[in-house]
Amino acid sequence: MKNHIKITLFSILIWAMASCQSSPQKTSENTWIELFNKENMEGWKIVAGEAPFEVKDSEIIGYAKANTPNTFLITEQEYSDFILELDLKIEDLSSNSGIMVRGQFDPSAKEGKGLVFGYQIEADPTERAWSGGVYDEARRGWLYPLDLNPNAKAVFKMNEWNSYRIEVIGNEIKTWINGQEVAYVVDDMDAKGFIGLQVHSIKNPEDEGNRTYFRNVRIQTENLVSTPFKGDIFVVNTGLNQFTELEKQHGWKLLFDGNTSNGWKGAYKENFPEKGWHIAEGILKIEAADGGESSNFGDIVTVEKFSAFDLAFDFKMTEGANSGVKYFVTLSEGNTGSAIGLEYQILDDERHPDAKMGIEGNRTLASLYDLIKAEKQARFVKGPGEWNKGRIIVYPDNRVEHYLNGVKVLEYVRGSQEYRDLVAISKYKIWENFGEAPEGHILLQDHGDEVHFKNIKIKTLQ
Numbered sequence: 001m002k003n004h005i006k007i008t009l010f011s012i013l014i015w016a017m018a019s020c021q022s023s024p025q026k027t028s029e030n031t032w033i034e035l036f037n038k039e040n041m042e043g044w045k046i047v048a049g050e051a052p053f054e055v056k057d058s059e060i061i062g063y064a065k066a067n068t069p070n071t072f073l074i075t076e077q078e079y080s081d082f083i084l085e086l087d088l089k090i091e092d093l094s095s096n097s098g099i100m101v102r103g104q105f106d107p108s109a110k111e112g113k114g115l116v117f118g119y120q121i122e123a124d125p126t127e128r129a130w131s132g133g134v135y136d137e138a139r140r141g142w143l144y145p146l147d148l149n150p151n152a153k154a155v156f157k158m159n160e161w162n163s164y165r166i167e168v169i170g171n172e173i174k175t176w177i178n179g180q181e182v183a184y185v186v187d188d189m190d191a192k193g194f195i196g197l198q199v200h201s202i203k204n205p206e207d208e209g210n211r212t213y214f215r216n217v218r219i220q221t222e223n224l225v226s227t228p229f230k231g232d233i234f235v236v237n238t239g240l241n242q243f244t245e246l247e248k249q250h251g252w253k254l255l256f257d258g259n260t261s262n263g264w265k266g267a268y269k270e271n272f273p274e275k276g277w278h279i280a281e282g283i284l285k286i287e288a289a290d291g292g293e294s295s296n297f298g299d300i301v302t303v304e305k306f307s308a309f310d311l312a313f314d315f316k317m318t319e320g321a322n323s324g325v326k327y328f329v330t331l332s333e334g335n336t337g338s339a340i341g342l343e344y345q346i347l348d349d350e351r352h353p354d355a356k357m358g359i360e361g362n363r364t365l366a367s368l369y370d371l372i373k374a375e376k377q378a379r380f381v382k383g384p385g386e387w388n389k390g391r392i393i394v395y396p397d398n399r400v401e402h403y404l405n406g407v408k409v410l411e412y413v414r415g416s417q418e419y420r421d422l423v424a425i426s427k428y429k430i431w432e433n434f435g436e437a438p439e440g441h442i443l444l445q446d447h448g449d450e451v452h453f454k455n456i457k458i459k460t461l462q
Contacts (some may be wrong), residue, residue, distance in 0.1 A: 032085075035075060035195065036060060036217040044073050047105055048116045051199040060214040062199035064095055064207055070137075072116045074103060074196040081224055084166045084195060086217040090125045091159050092210035097123035098135065100196030101168050118190050119143075120198065121166055121175050121183075123212075124156070131156035132164070132175045132182030134236075136189070141379060144183040145406040148234045152182040161215075169226050171239070181229045186237040186244060195219070234310075236389070236406065240282040241455055255302060255311075255442065256456040258282035267299040267339045267443060268331060276446065288318065288450040296448055299338055301329055301441040308396040308461040311442065312389070314454045319384040320351040321449035324369060327392060328414075328440035333431060338445055340428070342414075342435045343369035344392055344402055346451060348384055359425070366390065366404040370426045371419075374402060374409035381405070387454075396461055 035043070038058035046053060049071025053062050060073065079102070090097060098120040109115035117138035124130040132152060134144035146153050155177045156162050165176040171188040174181075197214050232250045237243075241258035255263060261272040261279065276297020278285045289296035306327070313325060329341035345367045349355040355364045365381065366374035382388045382405065391403035398414040412419055415436050428434040444453060 031220050031223055032218045033221065034218050036214070038215075041073065043076055045076060046071060046073055047107075048072050048110075048114045049199070049201065053197075053199070058215060060197065060217075062097075062197065062212045062214070064092075064199060064202045064210045064212075066202055066205040066208045068201060069110075069113070070116065070201050071199045072100060072103070072196040073199075074100065074105065074116070074194040076194075078192050078194050079168075079219065079221060080192040081169045081221065082167075083220040083224060084164075084168070084218075086164050087161045087213075087215045088123055088164055089159065089161050089213040090123060091212070092207065093125050093158070094202055094204065094207040095125065095210045095212050096200040097212045098137070098198040098200075099123070099164060099166065100137065100194065100198065101166055101173065102190040102193035103137075103196045104190060104193050116196060118193055119168075119173060119187075120196075121164065121173075123162075123198075125158050129153035129156065131162070132177045134173055134175070134183050134185045139189075142406055143187065143238075144185050144236050146182070147403065147408045148236065148406050149182060152177070152180055155180045155182065161213075165227075167224075167226060169224055172226070172244075174227070174229065181231050181233055184229060184233050184235045184244070184246070186235060186239055186242070188239070237455065239455075243457070247457075247459075250459065252457050252459045254456065255458050256284055256453065258454070261300075263303055264300045265303055267301045267329070269298065273297050273300065282454060284444075284453045284456075286323070286444070286446050286449075286451055289446075289448040297446050299326075299443050299445050301331070301339065301443045303441075305439040305441055306394075306458065306460065307439040308394050309392075310394075310459045310461060311392045311456075312458075313391075313456040314387050314389055315346055316387045316452040317346060317348050317384050318450040320348050321384065321451050322347050322352050322354055322447040323449060323451040324443075324445040324447070325390065325392070326443035326445065327394065328435055328437050329443045330437050330440050338447075339443055340431055340434070341440060341443055342400075343445075344390060345369045345374075346390075346445075349381075350383075366402050366409045368400075368402065368410060368412065370428065371422045372410050372412055374404065376404055376407065376409045380407050389455075394461070 050068040051065040051071035053073045101119045104118040107114045120135045120137040122130050122133045130146040133146045167174045173185045175183045266273045323346040324343040326341035326343045329339050333340045347365045349364045358370050361373040389405050393401045401411045423434050
């Protein structure tokens with residue numbers, strides 16, 4: 001009998017210890033806080049615009065209004081780390097909307113009318129279909145356009161309820177719509193702020209009165225457990241030469257470690273250049289000289305060669321600068337000047353004369369230099385002194401894509417007849433099978449202008 005009591009007490013003790021250890025990892029239903037009481041807008045306020053909101057049938061309804069800026073219904077309380085869930089429905093294509101997270105408000109801006117700014121999770125019913133992407137309202141613009149995750153473009157359903165899940169934990173923002181992974185941003189601009197529901201401004205007065213609906217708005221702020229993404233989702237990281245666990249799992253690696261020149265050497269040289277290229281505070285810089293092409297300190301190339309890959313890099317131009325990132329560089333041509341390869345053009349289009357040369361703009365920023373023009377909007381271009389995000393994807397089937405600040409600006413197929421026809425009328429026509437090598441180095445160009453690079457990372461594609 002005594003042994004039975006001892007065993008029972010021991011079992012209870014073990015069970016209690018296990019429960020105490022596991023409970024912080026749970027996010028049980030009773031940890032949810034309802035942000036909307038389904039009866040009125042208590043705890044919320046309307047700012048920045050004059051579009052009206054009302055509560056009806058346990059739903060918040062926002063009505064589009066002409067001749068007023070974006071209007072936001074925001075929480076009176078601010079939040080730091082949280083998991084937010086809500087349902088959202090849009091009934092008309094004109095009714096762009098969004099959800100502010102860690103939102104900011106300057107009541108004195110716009111002559112006292114106020115300005116909302118900060119992270120916004122998009123609700124985009126248009127053909128562009130960037131719902132769930134991350135936009136920095138009234139500040140930096142798009143952080144995560146859905147060109148970076150095209151498989152998620154079809155998730156949002158027009159005129160139907162869409163379930164949003166938004167995790168804002170530490171410096172990470174992750175979004176889901178209707179259970180599908182959409183966007184992943186690492187950024188530390190804002191540590192806390194309000195939750196906000198947007199009614200976007202409209203251009204056509206005939207669209208006045210169109211409705212956007214919100215319901216089941218709830219939040220968790222304690223015992224948070226970040227949900228790991230399962231898919232191979234591209235991560236936008238505004239940190240410095242860093243990786244997330246998701247990127248590590250899917251094979252990303254740094255080409256520039258932020259501290260040394262390891263993995264790089266001068267083109268046509270055995271070692272890294274002794275002058276001109278500088279590494280400081282996690283940034284790789286080529287200093288300005290006379291504007292000549294590879295006639296001063298020389299280009300640098302990766303020691304390793306690559307075939308199919310996903311290459312991402314941040315770059316910052318000085319005024320009037322010219323440079324480039326080249327790929328499939330073989331160093332076998334024996335030419336003078338910059339080594340030969342396919343080039344993602346880096347250029348100050350407004351001030352450098354090369355932008356007006358070539359054919360129909362094929363020497364402008366993010367273009368495939370002298371071959372294909374990058375189709376880009378000015379709003380997605382960061383000027384001199386600002387960081388831009390470049391990306392080059394070469395698929396195993398020779399499809400190639402260029403991106404600028406998350407937006408795809410061109411695509412082509414290496415070795416296709418269309419590609420070869422373009423080469424035949426370009427400066428590269430003298431090189432046999434130009435750009436069709438099975439593998440090659442990555443190159444950063446010295447064109448005699450000061451340009452900065454960071455966050456250079458690559459993933460091999462199979």
